[in-house]
Amino acid sequence: MKDRSRFRPPDLELLGSRPSRRRILRHVAQIVGGVSALGLSAGSARAEQVRPTPSQVAGPHYPKEKPGEADWNLLSVGDGAPPAGEPLELHGTVTTRSERPIAGARVEIWQADNQGIYDHPRDPDRTRFDHRFQGYGALDTGADGKYRFLTLMPVPYGGRPPHIHVTIRRVGAEALTTQLYLKDHPENDRDGLFALMLYPGQKKLMIDPRDATLDNGMRGKSARFDFVVF
Numbered sequence: 001m002k003d004r005s006r007f008r009p010p011d012l013e014l015l016g017s018r019p020s021r022r023r024i025l026r027h028v029a030q031i032v033g034g035v036s037a038l039g040l041s042a043g044s045a046r047a048e049q050v051r052p053t054p055s056q057v058a059g060p061h062y063p064k065e066k067p068g069e070a071d072w073n074l075l076s077v078g079d080g081a082p083p084a085g086e087p088l089e090l091h092g093t094v095t096t097r098s099e100r101p102i103a104g105a106r107v108e109i110w111q112a113d114n115q116g117i118y119d120h121p122r123d124p125d126r127t128r129f130d131h132r133f134q135g136y137g138a139l140d141t142g143a144d145g146k147y148r149f150l151t152l153m154p155v156p157y158g159g160r161p162p163h164i165h166v167t168i169r170r171v172g173a174e175a176l177t178t179q180l181y182l183k184d185h186p187e188n189d190r191d192g193l194f195a196l197m198l199y200p201g202q203k204k205l206m207i208d209p210r211d212a213t214l215d216n217g218m219r220g221k222s223a224r225f226d227f228v229v230f
């Protein structure tokens with residue numbers, strides 16, 4: 001018998017607005033990049049290095065109102081206690097396709113709390129959101145293109161695998177919006193978005209958190225993800 005669970009249709013999270021012509025062209029460029037990475041065209045190693053980070057839909061939970069505190073540390077809200085969940089350091093670099101670090105790029109992340117609840121009106125469980133967790137954070141990359149957030153290890157919710165939403169904006173360029181997933185998480189293959197993957201570049205949207213000692217001796221995980229944007 002066929003395992004239909006692997007072909008779960010996309011949920012609301014996956015529904016985006018109608019893609020612009022520019023966005024379609026970008027996807028075509030990503031598909032070409034994916035083919036290059038398979039060695040089907042010349043210079044595959046180089047193409048692998050500079051292939052742009054694939055975009056994914058923003059989903060319905062981008063904050064309607066940003067929290068009063070919206071910095072890089074999502075584990076600290078005012079002087080309050082840390083939220084429930086396992087701390088995660090998410091860090092890396094934002095570069096152009098020619099591998100030039102981008103200074104001053106605005107990086108935003110948002111995600112559900114440790115119960116899988118978003119601080120958003122469209123989440124039916126919002127009243128139970130853990131307000132010790134910031135839920136959203138933003139920063140500008142440094143002169144070296146680097147960024148660093150303290151957040152939580154994402155958890156599955158509503159049929160979706162654990163993920164962190166990311167948007168990167170910079171002056172004079174279209175924003176990159178995407179989602180990061182946990183490498184080898186069993187829920188990944190049951191996700192509608194994964195079922196829609198058309199090119200191998202999508203698989204690059206993975207983080208591989210490792211045990212680490214973070215700020216103030218706090219134990220948690222650390223993962224690096226480098227974004228390549230147009």
Ligand SMILES: [Fe+2]
Pocket residue numbers: 013059061163165
């Ligand atoms: Fe989400």
